[in-house]
Amino acid sequence: MRGKRKVDEKAGALWRMPAWPAAVVALLASLVVVSSPASAADLPYGPYTCASGYVWREAYSGDQVCVTPAIRTQTATENALGPSRREPNGGPYGPDTCKQGYVWRETRPSDRVCVPPASRDQAYSDNSSAALRLADPGATPHGGVSVSTSLNQLGGRIFANGSGLTPNGTVRFFAVGIGTTGPYGLGTLTADASGNLPGWQYVADVWCRSYQTGPATIVVLDVKTGLVTTAGTTTAFLHCG
Structure with missing residues (x-):
C-alpha cells in the first residue's frame, strides 16, 4: 500500500441528557475519558497503520515497520540490487556472503540483502523507532x-x-x-x-x-x-x- 497512512478521527457522541441534579451531572463529567485509544477497526490500514508522513518499509512480505517514503523507495532498490552484491560463489558466511563493501541489511535476523553499511544502520534506527511511528501503538x-x-x-x-x-x-x-x-x-x-x-x-x-x-x-x-x-x-x- 502506498501513500501516507492516516488515522480517521473518531468523533465522540453527544449525549442529550434530561435536567438531572447538578451533583449527578458533575459525577458523570468526572467519569468522561478525554480521549480513548483507537481499536484496529478504527484505523484505515489495521493495527499497524502508520502515523502521518510514514509508510510501510516492505523490505519483505509482511514488513510493516513505518519509515519515510524515501526509505521505502531505497529499500525496494536494495532488494532489486541485492543479488548482484553477493559473492557469486559464496564465501565465509555461506551463499549469502556479501561482496567487499557490503553487509547484510538485517531489518530482521533473516534479512540477508547486501547493502552499504549505512543502510544497515538505517534499518536498525527505523526498527528502534517503530513504536513511535504508528498511528496508535496501543491498537x-x-x-x-x-x-x-x-x-x-x-x-x-x-x-x-x-x-x-x-x-x-x-x-x-x-x-x-x-x-x-x-x-x-x-x-x-x-x-x-x-x-x-x-x-x-x-x-x-x-x-x-x-x-x-x-x-x-x-x-x-x-x-x-x-x-x-x-x-x-x-x-x-x-x-x-
Whole structure:
C-alpha cells in the first residue's frame, strides 16, 4: 500500500441528557475519558497503520515497520540490487556472503540483502523507532509478553515476562494513553538465547498522574525485528496514594 497512512478521527457522541441534579451531572463529567485509544477497526490500514508522513518499509512480505517514503523507495532498490552484491560463489558466511563493501541489511535476523553499511544502520534506527511511528501503538495485538504491576503510594512498579522474542535481542517498553503526545518510554530488557523473558523482570517505576482517568496500555518493541505488540495494561499511572 502506498501513500501516507492516516488515522480517521473518531468523533465522540453527544449525549442529550434530561435536567438531572447538578451533583449527578458533575459525577458523570468526572467519569468522561478525554480521549480513548483507537481499536484496529478504527484505523484505515489495521493495527499497524502508520502515523502521518510514514509508510510501510516492505523490505519483505509482511514488513510493516513505518519509515519515510524515501526509505521505502531505497529499500525496494536494495532488494532489486541485492543479488548482484553477493559473492557469486559464496564465501565465509555461506551463499549469502556479501561482496567487499557490503553487509547484510538485517531489518530482521533473516534479512540477508547486501547493502552499504549505512543502510544497515538505517534499518536498525527505523526498527528502534517503530513504536513511535504508528498511528496508535496501543491498537496493536497482544504479543508473547505480559506485564504485571506492584502498586505503591507513588504509583507502581512494572514487571514483564514472556516469550516469542528475538533471541538475545533488545526489548523496549512504552506506555500509551497517559496524556502524552506519544508513547512514553519505560525500561529496556534483553531476551535470553531462547527469545524469552523468564520470570517477572523489572521494567520501570512509574508515578501517578493526577489527570489520569484510566489504565495505560503497555507496548512492547522487539528492536531486531521492529515488531510492536501490546502486553496488557497498568493502573500505576492513576494510583495516587
